[in-house]
Amino acid sequence: MLARVRASGLKLTPQRLAIARELAGDPAHPTAQELFERLRPAMPTMSFATVYNTLDALAAARLCVSLSLSPGAARFDANMAPHNHAVCDRCGLVRDVPSCTNGEPLAEIAPCVNAAATGFSLRAVERIYRGVCASCAADVPTSGRSRAGKPR
Amino acid sequence: MLARVRASGLKLTPQRLAIARELAGDPAHPTAQELFERLRPAMPTMSFATVYNTLDALAAARLCVSLSLSPGAARFDANMAPHNHAVCDRCGLVRDVPSCTNGEPLAEIAPCVNAAATGFSLRAVERIYRGVCASCAADVPTSGRSRAGKPR
């Protein structure tokens, strides 16, 4: 992994190492804010901008991706294997879901996309499973107070 | 349509009407900012907060949805029929794509999601087609300067 960081022309700094490790060890897709708060005790001098800079650098090196699945802060994912995401409508929690129903190769889907968006060059298909996570379903199971205007 | 607005317990105001009409007439999924700028000439007294309030109200009434498909401002979609979205990695443009490969009923997918996220109550599956739109492919076709860290 260190090799992969350096192979990308990135310098290996303590901040990058800490952020990469924290991200790789957390399947819950933390936000930049969460990463910053978790790492601050260990690296009190690190600034917030460094978290963003580092995440951008890691993303450019294809070591993580940023996810904009729900309103609010972006979440970051160090899992670079193809997979999908389950997103809770209420709390915004994101869980990885393996691509278990994956059958269609891109080449099959592309014509369909191009019929609607002429000239669109398809790179990837992403699936988002919308719903309510177990812990949100447990709290206030009635009342339907889900946030309005959620992405479909 | 007016009936649908009122049926949702919403009052029909000129601002809501203008925003709903603008949204329904634009397949390009405008942002709140774009809506505000387009409507300001016609309604110079309208404030930015009104755009957000109105979009929230429309979304709560299931007359539109907000889309968080890429970093930056949320985009809004008045097309409430089931469909998917093609998103340009470079310019963020969003195009509707009919659900042409839709085969799997939710009940079939749910077990797969639950295997990864125990207790997740699946409501909808959304597909995002990532790629580069025709006009972005035309500009700077080489150079690979796409923004780093884009969502997968």
Place this chain on the structure above:
DNA sequence: TGGATACGTAGAATTTTTCTCAGGAGCAAG
């Protein structure tokens, strides 16, 4: 028409993200 309620306006406040600039550290060549 009239009254209750919900809405719009404006500005400020919050949150999220990016930018700028001044050091500082690592690396290559001399």
Place this chain on the structure above:
DNA sequence: CTTGCTCCTGAGAAAAATTCTACGTATCCA
């Protein structure tokens, strides 16, 4: 070793996106 170059960090400010608050007003239903 040291000089020079580049890339990185830190800090704050700035920009962008969204939400909140208060008060006057418009809208709806009867």
